[in-house]
Amino acid sequence: MSYAEINGLSLYFEEHGPRSGVPVLLLHGGLGASDLFAPLLPALADHRVVLVDLEGHGRTADIGRALSPELMADDIAALVEHLGADRADVLGYSVGADVALRTAIQHPALVRRLVVLSTPFRRDGWHPEVVAAMDRMSAQAAEPMRQSPIHGLYARVAPRPEDWPVLVGRISELKKQDYDWTAEVGAITAPTLLVFADADAVRPAHMVEFFALLGGGLRDAGWDGSGRPASKLAVLPGATHYDILASPSLPAALLPFLDTAGSPESS
Template sequence: MSYADVNGLSLWYEVHGSGRPLVLLHGGFGAAEMFAPVLPALAERRRVVAVDLQGHGRTADIDRPLRYESMADDVAALIRHLDLGEVDLMGYSLGGGVALRLAIQHSALVRRLVVVSAPCRRQGWYPEVLAAMAAHDEQVAERMRGTPPHELYARIAPHPEDWPALWAKSGDLLRRDYDWSAEVAALAAPVLLVFADADSVSTAHAAEFFGLLGGGRRDAGWDGTGRPASRLAVLPGLTHYDIVRSAALPAAVLPFLTTQVREPA
């Protein structure tokens, strides 16, 4: 467990296991602890580097808005700081957006990308989810006191009093429109998309996202030669909120990371 000074930020990270690096990026209002239920399975096969993003967990906030793009630059700077070379990258929810931007902005650093429960455009979230995100502010932060995310933040954050500010800055981020479809279609690295079958991201968008990566366009053929380099996993019986705790997640992710896939032409 340590800190790296990158882009004016003291970015916290922890390392588990050995082997090819796998960088983990948590969801909103969380920290590396979000991956605790699946970390042992991942660390058995990989050198796992779990990061606390700007203003989250043990990484104190700085005078800068929360943006997917700048947080992606932070993680890219950490990868270079640790001299990890080309990494595998997995992000969940907020971290999925950051991971996707990192693969777009710093493609040379990413060997394979796993995006868990995150869309490539804002309208991929269900309308009721978008409405809830748009309402994030200091008042909602007060109502969230005493919940597990707040209890974790109060226990590990360098400045626990910043809880309301985190919600205000997160609301500002989540109200901003984005559509990265064209950049997704240009990605060279193989991508695994993982969604729950009762996710906060619509199943229609999951299929659309996969289509941008070359998936769902044709039959793979009897020998599989028509299979795209990227993959789609829809995990049954799960939601956006429990997918990151399920043993089904590493069961889907590890074969993608460890099995040879056809690289895109």
């Protein structure tokens, strides 16, 4: 368990598994912490796993700067360098997936493989009722959420548990912001695995559009598989946006992607 002093931030991270090899960075969702990846850790026991608490979340204190995927992506890039790694595999869920995506966009040389769990590349990729709920969210939700498991985790590990309303307010503002990363997603060079639930908060049509931007689903792979795209799409059965990290189908989708020996450019 360590802190990296980067970009004016004391960024919490902890390593699991071997201390050599390409690190696999796991980035949690909004209001969460790295502890939420506990169900996935046994499947990644043979990998150099690095859990991260994003700014204002978990054990990483809020420093009062704008909370944005772009700035947090710079934090992740600095962490890769802090770890002494040339490149990393970066996996993110929800808000963490936004950060992972921006890391691949802003720092392409540092991302070997990218895994995006349950987030759209454009705000209207969420179902309309999800967007409406984001628009209604505010810091006032902090008090009723004190009864939730996610607050219980925050209260246990945060350096300043009294900052809970600050975090809820800042995430509320972040999720109200419009964004469209279409052009930038199309330029991503890292092989990418997109993972969604079959009852996700992201619209199925948007999942397919996302995959197409990465070169997937545009043609038949051919009998010999020679037309298979470098990027992959997995839709996990019986899962939702809220329980996808615990899906028993997730390791089966993730491990072959991480363990595939790719080209010199991707490995």
